[in-house]
Amino acid sequence: MATAYNHKLIEGKWRKNWEANPINVEDGKKPKYYCLDMFPYPSGNGLHVGHWRGYVISDVWSRYKMMQGYYLIHPMGWDAFGLPAENYAIQNGVHPSVAVERNVANFKRQMNEIAAIYDWDREVNTTDPDYYKWTQWIFVKMFKEGLAYEKEMPINWCPSCKTGLANEEVVDGKCERCHSEVTKKNLRQWMLKITAYAERLLSDLDKLDWPEKVKKMQSDWIGKSYGAEVDFKVDGMDESITVYTTRPDTLWGATFMVLAPEHALAAKLATDETREAVEKYIFDSSMKSNVDRMQDKEKTGVFTGSYAINPLNGKKTPIWLADYVLADYGTGAIMCVPAHDDRDFEFAKKFDLPIIQVIAKDGVEIENMEEAYTEAVGTMINSGDWNGMESSVLKVEAPAMIEKMGYGKKTTNYKLRDWVFSRQRYWGEPIPIIHCPDCGAVAVPEEQLPVLLPDVEKYEPTGTGESPLAAIDSWVNTTCPCCGKPAKRETNTMPQWAGSSWYFLRYVDSKNPDELVNKDKADKYLPVDMYIGGVEHAVLHLLYARFYTKFLNDIGVVDFDEPFTKLFNQGMVCGRDKETGAATKMSKSLGNIVSPDDMVNDYGCDSLRLYELFIGPPELDSIWDDRGIDGVYRFLTRFYTMAVKNIENPGAETPELIKLRNRLVYDITTRLESFSLNTVVSGFMEYNNKFVDLTKNGGVDRETIKTLVQLIAPFAPHMGEELWEMLGETGSVFHASWPIFDKAAMEDDVITIPVQINGKTKGTIDIAKDAAKDDVIAKGKEAIADKLEGLNIIKEIYVPGKIVNIVAK
């Protein structure tokens, strides 16, 4: 006799069963499917319902793929280096690994509640020396290829905490922790030459099945532009200044030039009269943080006293310094065309510099210009030989023309900068470099990796801008691998992004002591077919991972150059602000974090899984509402009761049921394929209502129930297995193949269509699906005859199988 749905009993039973008989096993014949979750930072707060959402989505997809006959790679691991564990260590004096270990245990416990098919044999942890050995190995390879280099450069510096800060740690120009004003400090940094891959990172976006939004963010970040470098001679000096411009068509309109204060010639251009002001400006700029520089919208600048000569017309133009010109983009110098550039216009207005229009908008020169005309559309004027040309054409042709004239060259530029790769922190991978007074920076030999992160007494930054590692003499002092003389270890550590830039490779061979990944395994299991995670990593992590993969491809470690074939970004689950009721990110400080633990206990894993999907379209943000889960719980209860009744007492397989079954498979499959997971759940509910009705009127046949159980299994796996067993089927439901549908079997012979007058529905008619147009229209008119009375029929429309519309007055 059927018992009521008891989620605890059913879920407990199948959890044990899966443990004893794993369902995802490789048989050497099945093709692989690699479905990856972005691995989490194991924070002390544990998982909340927002994390669950992404993991449920990926598990549903994984189980679906499994039922389609794939061997699954569906691993999980820990991105465990990072500041929270370090700060915890500073406050409590315990090693960060202690907090990590505890948090990982809690995460694992919570993840087991999801019932996702994670293969824990593949587990990785970025803080494990066996793992970061290879993070360091990649760095050594990059160093040897010239892609990792040292550079003295200004970074954000907090004078109170006496430490360097990452950009993310600077909020409104102030230190996130102590709120003092952040300045700049020159520090030696390790850099990765990601710019060497700019073009490939940009053009290969085309071959990715990723959300357009993410591709656009990456392409904007890389920021390729086309233009020309133009050489201007400095009047009366044996120097020339090269500027970069994307608008060489406006070259005749250049009325001044501006250099970044950091430009190599900046001080040299000063005359006796201007020297004091110029030096002061350069000094002041150096004291300003990047943040201040970006926030000061009001333009500042100083005239150097020197002039540059426009190569096209020989005109002398004054050279200024201004911090709105960036030193590290293009050549650090620009030609200024105030008539056709907003910033130059503003600068010219402020310092009373001449404005010459060279593009006539609609063929007419603008009188009393109040803002720059920035579009490259119009006829060239005041431009010598170029007069009369179309700006849009000239813009494209000018770079080559200028190059031909010998005044410069055609070129492209990228906004992408090299990656500042060193951190003055403890809890990260030591950079495997040894500094020798004679040999310079030398890589630690590969056979000596990993360079272990040593224990320290204090985790705090030292105050000199060095990491706490610098205080351990016994660790720092070593010998040069090249010449054997005394040398010192690099004490900077890597950023958190290092370990996460390649972890997806390690999963397929996570315990290999000799190689980053075995070549055969890489060929067999990689790349990742589906990558699921939040959109917050759209640029940084995903760009770094692509860069690493391309590099590892270049040195022959892997055979592919893009790591993630398909990407899906799930929306964030928001909580409500307790006072305003507005949707906000779930956070500890707002006290609106919803933990899944109680929900699993009260409603069960299957209910929570369904609710996570039902809450809204998976790609959009949604607001968590505890009450809604009652609805899916009621559905599962009704579904279970309905299924059990029909298993015990099946109905006959009627034509109606065959039709319904085929439609069910069609609806669920197409919705699942298009990732419309919220409508999959509502679809199950809708069909279930029909089946509940049918159960009271003759019952549902066994084949239909069986199909239903297979379909629901990826979503509610415990329920799926339980009913599968009740059906008397052997083995796991996940080894049964995904049901298929027959489109012909779905169609009705008689269909109901609306009849409209002037586009407004006035009634419906039942017609044969292949009925002739005239018959349908006649029948339609008959059905609404009373409403057509007194009207003149102008036109009669029948869209086969869809609608009848009578146009009448």
Add this chain to the structure above:
RNA sequence: GCCGAUGUGGCGGAAUUGGCAGACGCACCAGACUCAAAAUCUGGCGGUGGUGACAUCGUACCGGUUCGACUCCGGUCAUCGGCACCA
């Protein structure tokens, strides 16, 4: 400022991509069962008018295309996200 997304009942959201707007669910209301409550089941549930089968308005706003528009086009507003002096 630039780029992108979104805007549908009290709420979360559907709409086969131009064809019956509001599926499915939450909340709410009424009824059944119960001594009673919970659970469960049945029915109702966009606004306005009418006792009523019905009429009429309605998908942020204004306009357009179409026999027909939540859907397409032009413009406006609001909310959210990304970039932000990249020459």
